[in-house]
Amino acid sequence: MTTAKTFEDLLVWQKAHQFVLSIYKLTKKFPKHELFGLTSQMRRAAVSIPANIAEGFTKRTVPDKLRFFNIAQGSLEESRYYLILTRDLDYANIDAEKEMLQEVSRMLSAYIKAVAKN
Secondary structure, three states, X not given: OOOOOOHHHOHHHHHHHHHHHHHHHHHHOOOHHHHHHHHHHHHHHHHHHHHHHHHHHHOOOHHHHHHHHHHHHHHHHHHHHXXXXXXXXXXXXXXXXXXXXXXXXXXXXXXXXXXXXX
């Protein structure tokens, strides 16, 4: 395993970014009355995941890094709820996004454990 030089080298960031792109495609199909409601909230939460991974990557101390990674975890769980709401409102099938999010969740947890060890 090579050392990441930028946050873009992190597989967890790459997967989180793919999740964001998927959420943008998914929410394009939402009803127009949700533009400033669920669509906006869902996109904001999704974007926050890779954004906080990126910001945490640049921090110098482990506690600072972990704080941003924990914020990413919070946004991940918020996104998980929005997917449930999307399904329950019958706006879209969320199976693919749910699977992507689960993968990001596992990877982020593993990355946090690795950073905490160092």
